[in-house]
Amino acid sequence: xxxxxxxxxxxxxxxxxxxxxxxxxxxxxxxxxxxxxxxxxxxxxxxxxxxxxxxxxxxxxxxxxxxxxxxxxxxxxxxxxxxxxxxxxxxxxxxxxxxxxxxxxxxxxxxxxxxxxxxxxxxxxxxxxxxxxxxxxxxxxxxxxxxxxxxxxxxxxxxxxxxxxxxxxxxxxxxxxxxxxxxxxxxxxxxxxxxxxxxxxxxxxxxxxxxxxxxxxxxxxxxxxxxxxxxxxxxxxxxxxxxxxxxxxxxxxxxxxxxxxxxxxxxxxxxxxxxxxxxxxxxxxxxxxxxxxxxxxxxxxxxxxxxxxxxxxxxxxxxxxxxxxxxxxxxxxxxxxxxxxxxxxxxxxxxxxxxxx
Amino acid sequence: xxxxxxxxxxxxxxxxxxxxxxxxxxxxxxxxxxxxxxxxxxxxxxxxxxxxxxxxxxxxxxxxxxxxxxxxxxxxxxxxxxxxxxxxxxxxxxxxxxxxxxxxxxxxxxxxxxxxxxxxxxxxxxxxxxxxxxxxxxxxxxxxxxxxxxxxxxxxxxxxxxxxxxxxxxxxxxxxxxxxxxxxxxxxxxxxxxxxxxxxxxxxxxxxxxxxxxxxxxxxxxxxxxxxxxxxxxxxxxxxxxxxxxxxxxxxxx
Numbered sequence: 001x002x003x004x005x006x007x008x009x010x011x012x013x014x015x016x017x018x019x020x021x022x023x024x025x026x027x028x029x030x031x032x033x034x035x036x037x038x039x040x041x042x043x044x045x046x047x048x049x050x051x052x053x054x055x056x057x058x059x060x061x062x063x064x065x066x067x068x069x070x071x072x073x074x075x076x077x078x079x080x081x082x083x084x085x086x087x088x089x090x091x092x093x094x095x096x097x098x099x100x101x102x103x104x105x106x107x108x109x110x111x112x113x114x115x116x117x118x119x120x121x122x123x124x125x126x127x128x129x130x131x132x133x134x135x136x137x138x139x140x141x142x143x144x145x146x147x148x149x150x151x152x153x154x155x156x157x158x159x160x161x162x163x164x165x166x167x168x169x170x171x172x173x174x175x176x177x178x179x180x181x182x183x184x185x186x187x188x189x190x191x192x193x194x195x196x197x198x199x200x201x202x203x204x205x206x207x208x209x210x211x212x213x214x215x216x217x218x219x220x221x222x223x224x225x226x227x228x229x230x231x232x233x234x235x236x237x238x239x240x241x242x243x244x245x246x247x248x249x250x251x252x253x254x255x256x257x258x259x260x261x262x263x264x265x266x267x268x269x270x271x272x273x274x275x276x277x278x279x280x281x282x283x284x285x286x287x288x289x290x291x292x293x294x295x296x297x298x299x300x301x302x303x304x305x306x307x308x309x310x311x312x313x314x315x316x317x318x319x320x321x322x323x324x325x326x327x328x329x330x331x332x333x334x335x336x337x338x339x340x341x342x343x344x345x346x347x348x349x350x351x352x353x354x355x356x357x
Numbered sequence: 358x359x360x361x362x363x364x365x366x367x368x369x370x371x372x373x374x375x376x377x378x379x380x381x382x383x384x385x386x387x388x389x390x391x392x393x394x395x396x397x398x399x400x401x402x403x404x405x406x407x408x409x410x411x412x413x414x415x416x417x418x419x420x421x422x423x424x425x426x427x428x429x430x431x432x433x434x435x436x437x438x439x440x441x442x443x444x445x446x447x448x449x450x451x452x453x454x455x456x457x458x459x460x461x462x463x464x465x466x467x468x469x470x471x472x473x474x475x476x477x478x479x480x481x482x483x484x485x486x487x488x489x490x491x492x493x494x495x496x497x498x499x500x501x502x503x504x505x506x507x508x509x510x511x512x513x514x515x516x517x518x519x520x521x522x523x524x525x526x527x528x529x530x531x532x533x534x535x536x537x538x539x540x541x542x543x544x545x546x547x548x549x550x551x552x553x554x555x556x557x558x559x560x561x562x563x564x565x566x567x568x569x570x571x572x573x574x575x576x577x578x579x580x581x582x583x584x585x586x587x588x589x590x591x592x593x594x595x596x597x598x599x600x601x602x603x604x605x606x607x608x609x610x611x
Contacts, residue, residue: 056591057591058587058588058590058591059587059590059591060583060587061583061586061587061590061597061598064587064590064596064597065596065597067596068596068597121419121420122420126417129419145419149419149420149421149445150442150445152420152421152422153421153442153444153445154440154441154442157440160441184469184470184471187470189468189469189470189473190469190470191469191471194468194469195468195469196448196451196468198454198455199451199454200417200418200419201419201445204419262440291594292420292422293420293422293594294594295594295595295596298591298594
């Protein structure tokens, strides 16, 4: 029981980002969350190491119920942190630096919020899914619900922009994918505008869009133009970040490069324990694709999945520079194709790039 | 080909209802998907259709994970429909979510660009005229189904014989629906390797029995019942015993 409690406590780390945002607002330190996520989060691997390959324990019923409610707790904490942020912005004299800092910190917080929204959107209970849409809307990416269903149903497809082509840069992929999703959901005859309001997908999309619009209005009312500017930047950056993460999770594993990509539902699985906690299991991506409705606290890493040579933060920067990305990832892809059942783990090291060379 | 015969001629044949009933009766639980697809093709031909598609899904499924199909139609259409996840934007399936009455597909509005594209694709591959026959779930489950019969001839189903076709097709749709639920139940059993004891536990939960009551009934300690629930919940990938029993009921296990 104690062992289970200790393991379950790791999942509480998902609350770090919104708690840090609230603290940053209290201290009036705009860059705090951005700095912590970029500089401290990657180092957590040194402390927590890799995900246990044997999978999570058969949680006690009380622990499972608590972990199941964690996304709701997270949503409440995030809403509180955003209110504190609004209060901090409205109290202080805005400068370009503080606006940039808050925008970057809120962006980082909201990127993690999309992971929690994602967990809720996969659940069967309607109330969970509605909170998922509200959270996705607050995070500045209201299209998440529709986009993600599409992503699962067309998994592995490069033509549908669910996977990048192996030669495609993240910039081109993000533009192509966002273009398709925006057109399908927000176009004049798209789902949000023309869809049947009784459809759960349309209803969810509209709830999320209303939340984003309301959030923008609240930022404007509470913090004036700096608030509007910050939230608008966040909408743009979160929208890009979701495409960036999709790129990192599926590059080289689409049907342009892997024969059974559609059936295999391949995804890069980073085995960093801390990262799996703070992304609510999203980084254990292949397992998630193969059983999307399994809750985060019951997901085990796939034993023959492709493993990236570094965590998301490092890879995020690598992806921004296509030449660097290919240099880092091509050897890892070649390794997985030749030895799929012998994945390499960085263990407690920050990266295992050198292994693949 | 059936399209060369008028629908009225087909439905007035003395063997029409008996033939359809015979095919429906051969859709037995445990039949494999290939056999059922062949039976669907046979039934489609008896009903005057060039193409037939059967879909089954959970009404409130927003992630589209519950969708299952039996198809007896043009292979190109099947491939395009599946690879493009066209069911996400299929107005004919959307109709089934909210209606129980059979309807001509032309009366269903395609609202979005994607829905229009799905309908255009169907029209090109054997569904120029189509009739949708919804089937509600047996045993009070939330799973819905739809049987879609198509003809390459425009307006083929749009005549007085439609009621005879939908009458016969409804029986077939219900039978296919029951078969599909049986398939899913089998999949769940194989995937999770549920034992008889597990199912007994789930039945107790469905009856609202607590650990002490279950322990007494199965002659075990409460602690052992709790630990069996822990393992069972993990096996089913759910959060609680209530969710486990709901899942089992949804698959018709209880």
